[in-house]
Amino acid sequence: MESTRKGLRGGDLYKDTYERLNCAECEKALATENSPDEVFNVRKCPDCGREWKELP
Numbered sequence: 001m002e003s004t005r006k007g008l009r010g011g012d013l014y015k016d017t018y019e020r021l022n023c024a025e026c027e028k029a030l031a032t033e034n035s036p037d038e039v040f041n042v043r044k045c046p047d048c049g050r051e052w053k054e055l056p
């Protein structure tokens, strides 16, 4: 799983006018899945199901 930072840099993600992370392919805001066992959050596109990890 790639990081959100890498996704932003590579053009797979972008930030909308509300500073939310969006999937560039689907133009959908990513959902957040908190996993208590991990130090990062998983950000998931509701359309294509692609996931990125969001590091603190």
Ligand SMILES: [Zn+2]
Pocket (backbone or CB within 6 Å): 023, 024, 025, 026, 027, 028, 045, 046, 047, 048, 049, 050
């Ligand atoms: Zn998507």
